[in-house]
Amino acid sequence: MTDVPHVPVGRRILANRLFLAACVVCTGLAVCVLAVLIVSIVMDGVHRLSPDFIANFASRKPDQAGIRAPLVGSIWVCSICALTALPVGVGTAIYLEEFAKRGRLTEFIRINISNLSGVPSIVYGIIGLTAFSRFFGWRAGSDPIEFGNPDSLLYLRLPFGSSVLAGGLTLALVVLPIVIVASQEAIRAVPNSLRQGALALGSTRWQMVSRLTLPASLPMVMTGAILAMSRAIGEAAPILVLGAPLMVLETPSNLMSEFTVLPMQIFNWAGRAKASFQEIAAAAIIVQLAVLMSFNAFAILVRQRLQTPLQ
Amino acid sequence: MAQPAVAATTPAARGTPIPRSSRDRSETVVKTVLLSFSLLSIVTTFSIVAVLGIEAWGFFTGFPDKPGIGIVPFLTGTEWSPLLGGEQKFGVLPLVCGTLLVTVIAGAFALPIGLVAAIFLSEYAPPRLRMVLKSALEVLAGVPTVVYGFFALAVITPALQRASDAFGTYNALSAGLAVGIMILPIVCSLSEDALRAVPQSLRDGSSALGGTKFDTSVKVVLPAALSGIMASFLLALTRAIGETMIVALAAGGLAQLTMNPASQVQTMTGFIVAIFTGDAQANSVEYASSYAVAATLFLMTLVLTLVGTAILKRFREEYE
Numbered sequence: 001m002t003d004v005p006h007v008p009v010g011r012r013i014l015a016n017r018l019f020l021a022a023c024v025v026c027t028g029l030a031v032c033v034l035a036v037l038i039v040s041i042v043m044d045g046v047h048r049l050s051p052d053f054i055a056n057f058a059s060r061k062p063d064q065a066g067i068r069a070p071l072v073g074s075i076w077v078c079s080i081c082a083l084t085a086l087p088v089g090v091g092t093a094i095y096l097e098e099f100a101k102r103g104r105l106t107e108f109i110r111i112n113i114s115n116l117s118g119v120p121s122i123v124y125g126i127i128g129l130t131a132f133s134r135f136f137g138w139r140a141g142s143d144p145i146e147f148g149n150p151d152s153l154l155y156l157r158l159p160f161g162s163s164v165l166a167g168g169l170t171l172a173l174v175v176l177p178i179v180i181v182a183s184q185e186a187i188r189a190v191p192n193s194l195r196q197g198a199l200a201l202g203s204t205r206w207q208m209v210s211r212l213t214l215p216a217s218l219p220m221v222m223t224g225a226i227l228a229m230s231r232a233i234g235e236a237a238p239i240l241v242l243g244a245p246l247m248v249l250e251t252p253s254n255l256m257s258e259f260t261v262l263p264m265q266i267f268n269w270a271g272r273a274k275a276s277f278q279e280i281a282a283a284a285i286i287v288q289l290a291v292l293m294s295f296n297a298f299a300i301l302v303r304q305r306l307q308t309p310l311q
Numbered sequence: 312m313a314q315p316a317v318a319a320t321t322p323a324a325r326g327t328p329i330p331r332s333s334r335d336r337s338e339t340v341v342k343t344v345l346l347s348f349s350l351l352s353i354v355t356t357f358s359i360v361a362v363l364g365i366e367a368w369g370f371f372t373g374f375p376d377k378p379g380i381g382i383v384p385f386l387t388g389t390e391w392s393p394l395l396g397g398e399q400k401f402g403v404l405p406l407v408c409g410t411l412l413v414t415v416i417a418g419a420f421a422l423p424i425g426l427v428a429a430i431f432l433s434e435y436a437p438p439r440l441r442m443v444l445k446s447a448l449e450v451l452a453g454v455p456t457v458v459y460g461f462f463a464l465a466v467i468t469p470a471l472q473r474a475s476d477a478f479g480t481y482n483a484l485s486a487g488l489a490v491g492i493m494i495l496p497i498v499c500s501l502s503e504d505a506l507r508a509v510p511q512s513l514r515d516g517s518s519a520l521g522g523t524k525f526d527t528s529v530k531v532v533l534p535a536a537l538s539g540i541m542a543s544f545l546l547a548l549t550r551a552i553g554e555t556m557i558v559a560l561a562a563g564g565l566a567q568l569t570m571n572p573a574s575q576v577q578t579m580t581g582f583i584v585a586i587f588t589g590d591a592q593a594n595s596v597e598y599a600s601s602y603a604v605a606a607t608l609f610l611m612t613l614v615l616t617l618v619g620t621a622i623l624k625r626f627r628e629e630y631e
Contacts, residue, residue, distance in 0.1 A: 012523050012525070012526060013523060015523070015525050016523040016524055016525035016526075019525045019528075019529070020431075020435060020524070020525075022427055023427055023428070023430060023431035023435055024431070026423075026424045026427040026428045026431065027427075027428040027431050027432070027436075027444060029424060030424065030425075030428055030447075030448070030451070030495055030499065031444070031447055033451075033492055033495075034447055034450065034451050036466065037454070037458075037459075037462050037466075037492075040462070040465060040466050041458070041461070041462070041465075044465060087348075088348045088351055091344065091345045091348035091349070092345070092348045092349040092351070092352065094345055095342075095345035095346055095348065095349045096349060099342050099345060099346070100349075108353070109349050109350075109352060109353060111620065112352055112353055112356050113352050114616065114620055115356065115613060115616050115617070116352060116355060116356060117616075118546070118549045118553075118612050118613070118615065118616035118619075119359065119553070119609060119612060119613075120552070120553025120554075120555065120580065120608060120609075120612055121553070121555065122553065122555045122580050122583055122584070122605070122608075123359065123363070123553070123605050123608065123609050125587075126362070126363070126583070126601075126602070126605050127355070127358055127359050127362055130358075130362045131358055131362070136362075173355055176351075176352065176355070177352070180352070204334055204335075204338045205338065205342075206337065206338050206341045206342075227453075230453050231453075233455075234453070234454070234455025234456070234457070234458075235455070236455070236456070236457045236555075236556050237555035237556055237580070237584070240555075240584060240587060240588065241583070241587045243587065263455050263457045263556070266455075266457050266458070266461065267457050267460070267556060267559070267560065270457070270460060270461040270464060270465075270560055271559075271560055278461075278464075278465060281461055282461070282465070285458050285461060288455060288458070289454070289458070292453050292454075292455075293450075295453075296449070296450075296453060
C-alpha cells in the first residue's frame with residue numbers, strides 16, 4: 001500500500017453519492033419485481049378463487065376446474081417427505097456434529113452433502129423414477145407384488161410406481177441436503193460450554209444430545225425443517241419425471257394412490273394457450289403462495305415461541 | 312484440589328451407579344443408526360452416478376437391437392433432433408448452448424443487481440429498512456419456480472413483444488430474465504452474509520483513514536468478502552443451469568445452436584421434461600438420450616459446486 005493514487009475529496013464524495021443512488025435503484029428494482037409479480041398474479045387470478053375452485057376436481061372446462069386433487073396430493077407428498085427427510089436429515093446432522101471423529105469418512109460425507117445440494121431437482125426426479133418407481137428395473141415387465149387390500153390404507157405394492165409414496169420419497173432426496181445443512185448450523189450454534197458441562201457430569205454423548213443439544217437447537221432445526229418443506233411443496237420437476245397424470249379425479253386413499261401436486265397443476269394450466277386456463281393457473285398460484293406464506297409465518301412463530309436464551 | 316477428592320469417593324457415594332455396559336450398548340446402537348443415516352447421502356450419490364452412468368453408457372455404446380450414438384459425436388454434434396420423424400440426430404451442443412444462453416442472461420441480470428443490493432443491505436441500509444427488505448427477499452426466495460415460469464409467460468414475454476417484433480411466444484430472453492429473478496435472492500442474501508461476516512474493525516479502520524462509505528464498502532469490505540461472494544455467484548449459476556420449470560414453460564422446444572436471445576431455445580432440462588411428458592417409449596433411443604443429457608447436466612453442476620467449495624476454502628480471508 002505504498003502507491004495510493006490521490007483522488008480529490010469532492011470526487012470521492014460524488015462517487016459515494018452515485019454509488020448510493022445505484023444501490024437504491026438496484027434494491028428498488030428487486031422490490032418492484034416482487035410487487036409486479038404478486039400484483040399481476042392476483043389481478044389475473046383472484047376472480048377465479050371460490051370455494052368451488054378449492055373443492056372441485058380438475059376438468060377440461062376451466063370454469064368447472066378446481067384444485068382438490070393437487071391440493072390434497074401436495075399435503076400427502078409433503079407429509080411423506082417430512083416423515084422421511086426430517087429424521088434422516090437431523091440424524092445425519094447430529095452424527096456429523098456430535099459423534100463423528102475428524103477423518104476421511106467424515107470429510108467425504110461433508111463434501112458429498114455439499115455436492116448433493118447442487119444437483120438439479122430434475123436429476124433427483126430421474127433417480128426417484130429409477131429407484132422408487134421401478135426398483136432399478138426389478139420385476140420389469142411382470143406384475144407388481146401386492147400386499148393388502150387395494151382399498152385399505154395399508155395397501156402396499158412393489159415396486160411403488162407413480163404413487164404418492166414414490167413422490168414423497170423423491171422429494172425427500174431433494175430436500176435432504178437442505179435439512180442436513182440447516183440442522184448442522186443449528187447444532188453448531190449451541191455453546192460448547194453446555195456440552196462440556198454435560199460430559200463433565202458423566203452423561204454419555206447420546207444423553208447429552210437428546211437432553212441438551214437437541215432441545216437447545218430445536219427452534220433453529222424446526223425453522224430449517226419448515227423452509228425445507230416449503231421447498232418440497234413448491235417442487236414440480238421431480239414429480240413431473242415420476243409421471244403424475246395430467247388429470248387426477250380422486251384424492252389419494254393410501255400410499256399407492258396416483259396423485260398430482262399443486263405446482264404440477266399450475267404447470268399444466270400455465271402451459272395452455274387459452275386465457276381462461278391462464279386465469280385458473282394464477283388462481284392456483286395464489287393458493288400455493290398462501291400455503292407457503294402460512295409455512296413461513298409458522299416458522300417465525302416457532303422461532304419466537306421456542307427460543308430461550310442460551311449462555 | 313477437587314481431583315483427588317472425587318477419586319477418593321466410593322462408587323456407593325456417587326448415587327445409584329448405572330451399569331456401564333447397558334449405557335454403552337444403547338450408545339453404540341444410537342451411533343450406528345445415526346451413522347447409517349449419514350451414509351444414506353453417500354448411497355444417494357452412488358445411485359445418481361450409477362443410474363446416469365449405466366443408462367448413458369448404454370446410449371453411447373448401443374443396445375442389443377440398436378447401434379450406439381458414441382460419446383464423441385454426442386459431445387461434439389451440432390444438431391439435436393431426437394423426436395422428429397426423419398433422421399434422429401444426437402449432438403448435445405444445441406442443448407448445452409440453450410442452457411448457457413439462458414444462464415448467461417440470468418447471470419447478467421441477477422449477479423450485478425444482487426451484489427449491489429447486498430452491499431446496500433449490509434453497508435448502507437438502516438436496520439429497520441434492512442429487516443423489511445430481507446423479509447421481502449425471503450418471500451422471493453420461497454416462491455416456487457413454476458410461478459416464475461408463469462410470470463415469464465404472462466408478463467415478461469408480452470412486455471418484450473410490445474418492445475420488439477423479434478420476440479415470439481417462446482424466447483430465451485424471457486426465460487433468462489425469469490431465471491434471473493429466481494436466483495436474485497440467492498445472490499443477494501448469500502453475498503450479504505459474506506459482507507456482514509467481515510469484521511467491523513476493518514470498516515472502522517477505513518473510516519478513520521478518511522474513507523467515504525463507498526471507499527469502505529467497495530475497496531475494503533468487498534475484497535475481504537470476495538470468496539464468499541464468488542461462492543454465492545457460483546451457487547446461483549448452478550441453480551440457473553439446473554432450473555427446469557421456467558424454461559419448460561417459457562424458453563420453447565426447439566433445440567438450436569444460437570446465441571440470439573430473441574429465438575426460442577431448448578435447454579438440457581427442457582429436453583428432459585419434453586421426454587418425460589411426451590409419449591417416448593421407455594426403451595427407445597430418445598428415451599435413453601435423456602439419461603445422457605441428465606448425466607451431462609449432473610457433471611456440469613458437479614464441477615460448478617466443486618469449484619465453489621474450492622474457492623471458499625482457498626481464498627477465504629481469515630480475520631481473528
